[in-house]
């Protein structure tokens with residue numbers, strides 16, 4: 112450790128990303144990446160960006176925000192663009208939380224929430240999921256701090272209907288409710304909190320191009336909210352990193368945001384594969400939580416998730432295992448293409464047969 116590191120930096124417990132191995136070819140089902148390429152126009156956008164690489168990007172990301180706004184029936188003033196939704200969440204923390212504030216979030220959920228709580232000096236108030244891994248909305252009424260909630264939740268894959276998010280908004284009218292919708296495109300109708308933006312001024316929706324739009328490598332996230340909240344976030348962004356979204360990512364994001372047809376095609380494929388794999392796993396005796404995402408959270412009775420994950424790794428397949436009292440029995444498996452998932456099902460069958 113550096114002898115110059117500050118005590119608060121030394122005390123951090125950083126986020127641990129899923130492995131991105133270089134040692135051999137794996138079937139990567141561990142970080143919820145999209146197995147299909149992004150919208151075809153993204154390639155041309157990146158070629159243009161290569162020619163324009165000497166120039167700084169638009170610090171307002173105006174055209175990109177316009178394109179995202181249009182995809183959601185909003186105006187540019189309702190949109191903030193960020194370098195991945197992780198940065199979007201960080202900007203929200205920096206803008207709307209003061210050091211020492213309480214922040215409420217479910218557990219287990221996205222591992223970044225406690226990390227950011229620590230980084231920004233917030234008092235983390237994790238609220239355990241119910242026995243069946245659902246968010247117990249009754250616990251989210253009248254809280255004494257802002258709320259961050261992933262919907263659908265990760266790593267469980269379970270979604271709350273939009274009406275339940277509305278109950279949280281109504282139950283905390285003077286608290287900000289940040290809804291992380293990284294997986295909402297895979298959830299079908301009635302999940303996104305988008306229709307609530309009109310009636311609730313305490314709602315921030317976080318989205319990403321990393322999952323359904325197949326752009327994890329380009330880093331693009333966004334926030335949808337009321338114009339006054341976006342303006343507040345922009346104050347902080349311009350005090351931190353005005354060029355946070357690269358020229359390449361802005362151009363690619365515009366191309367992707369405009370191609371609703373490609374998005375629909377990808378979603379249809381992934382959801383069909385997800386349901387087929389869930390059925391195959393259940394037929395082999397695994398417990399599989401109902402998923403509204405591009406991953407499955409599942410357990411093989413009698414074998415811990417760590418052991419199952421290690422056996423799959425030996426067979427060339429990477430999945431995510433999260434240690435912890437509620438998650439250790441499970442693995443989280445991203446939905447790849449049909450070939451990837453056939454290989455995964457075959458590997459699970461072999462593991463069961465050989466024990």
Ligand SMILES: *Cc1c(COP(=O)(O)O)cnc(C)c1O
Nearest residue numbers: 195196197221261293319321332
């Ligand atoms: C993947 C993920 C993100 C982060 O996405 P990026 O836009 O790639 O930073 C945010 N929240 C949840 C719940 C995720 O699973």
